[in-house]
Amino acid sequence: MEISVNRLSPDKLKKRPADESKLGFGDIFSDHMFMMDYEAGKGWINPRIEPYGPLSIDPAAMAIHYGQQIFEGLKAYRGREDGVYLFRPRENFERMNRSALRLCMPEIPIEEAMAGMKSLVLLDREWIPRSPGTSLYIRPTMFATEPHLGVRPARSYLFYVIIGPVGAYYKEGLNPVKIYVEDRYVRAARGGTGEAKTAGNYAASLLAAEKAKEKGFTQVLWLDAAERKYVEEVGTMNMFFVIDDEVLTAPLDGSILPGVTRDSVLRIVRDWGLKVTERALAIDEVVAAAKSGRLKEAFGTGTAAVISPVGQITFKGEDHIVAGGKMGTLSQRLYDEIVGIQYGEREDRYGWLERID
Structure with a gap:
């Protein structure tokens, strides 16, 4: 699948954090996100990178009512020779597919999902912090979007990836x-x-x-x-x-x-x-x-x-x-x-x- 890219113009890019010692965890997000849709009978379609922003979903979306929602967490690192590194990313997507099967959700095409994630990380690579102990957190997510009230697996889903710079997860850092x-x-x-x-x-x-x-x-x-x-x-x-x-x-x-x-x-x-x-x-x-x-x-x-x-x-x-x-x-x-x-x-x-x- 070819990934379409809707890149923000330079004047609309967010201001990145100046003090990486105050990043915290999970509150700051980059300029773009990767998305693709699933429809029963069509499979996964429309892979795209869009500007980061709110999602529009139907009030009757089945994820809201019946809990078909799964996610993953992994990181990108700015490491040796200023390279961008991922740690065991395939294992995260394989685990996501096991979660999908347990919740009667469609498996994601791993190669396409990873290609979209990597494209997103590289597009927003300036968001990867440089200080020791910091990284870029990556959150793949999938949820049911079909508007229907009735307990059964949904027929449509949204998969997306958002990313953002993070420091230590716990305020204690490495302290016990x-x-x-x-x-x-x-x-x-x-x-x-x-x-x-x-x-x-x-x-x-x-x-x-x-x-x-x-x-x-x-x-x-x-x-x-x-x-x-x-x-x-x-x-x-x-x-x-x-x-x-x-x-x-x-x-x-x-x-x-x-x-x-x-x-x-x-x-x-x-x-x-x-x-x-x-x-x-x-x-x-x-x-x-x-x-x-x-x-x-x-x-x-x-x-x-x-x-x-x-x-x-x-x-x-x-x-x-x-x-x-x-x-x-x-x-x-x-x-x-x-x-x-x-x-x-x-x-x-x-x-x-x-x-x-």
């Missing part, structure tokens, strides 16, 4: 965060949509997250829906624990998101020769390890934060300090390795990095 173990509310259950990246999963997490923030915590650590016993994931991250000399994380059993950064961490630590186990891990086991000093580190992984060290875990009103409240050795080593690969500064032994300029 405090997480609250939620044992009342649940985010997702096996057999549900927990492994899909869909808006409803995040909506279901908001109440517990807000209550946790009121108590001074950065994030919620979710337990399994059936028994409220086994740790699953944090609201925006997969979770890892280092107990003795073993790196532990929850298995992909249908209720947690299969994170790209999670997979990257697993592959790296195994190559480093560390003992790695994906298994059900009870919160009581984590607490016991913390009390005995066997819990050496805990950290979250995700595109937004990469590696987020955990300095405190609170469960049933009891605080458990992890790694002395500081960033652990493995957390720091993983952060340095992954970020080094992403910016083209370290050897990419896995073929994860793609330079697009």
Whole structure:
């Protein structure tokens, strides 16, 4: 498919942020966006780059009423030799298609979608920040546009990509965060949509997250829906624990998101020769390890934060300090390795990095 480009005139371009230390996350967007439409019987049509702006949708659009909406998150980096780099982008689009299938939505043509995304990034490449720790966040999204009231899969959809410069996801940056173990509310259950990246999963997490923030915590650590016993994931991250000399994380059993950064961490630590186990891990086991000093580190992984060290875990009103409240050795080593690969500064032994300029 040929991509049409409606480029803004120079006098209508937005003013880019002057101080990259104040970027924050998710509030600033570039000048253009990539879009394409799906119609039953026609497939994907009309790939285009348009000026960034509001979307016009029917009040009866089925996404609004029945929740057919999925999205992804990845980044572009301004790295070595001023190049523009992407980190494992195909895995994000493959995961988006798995989310689409779970919600009875059409799969996107990956090659065309990636071509549109790359064209958009390169068109707005001046929005890619240059300061250490900054990047260009990329948000592919798809939702049902057919105007119809009645529960069934929609027959028309919009896929689009927006981009914008970002700094650290958490205000703490690389300083350890405090997480609250939620044992009342649940985010997702096996057999549900927990492994899909869909808006409803995040909506279901908001109440517990807000209550946790009121108590001074950065994030919620979710337990399994059936028994409220086994740790699953944090609201925006997969979770890892280092107990003795073993790196532990929850298995992909249908209720947690299969994170790209999670997979990257697993592959790296195994190559480093560390003992790695994906298994059900009870919160009581984590607490016991913390009390005995066997819990050496805990950290979250995700595109937004990469590696987020955990300095405190609170469960049933009891605080458990992890790694002395500081960033652990493995957390720091993983952060340095992954970020080094992403910016083209370290050897990419896995073929994860793609330079697009």
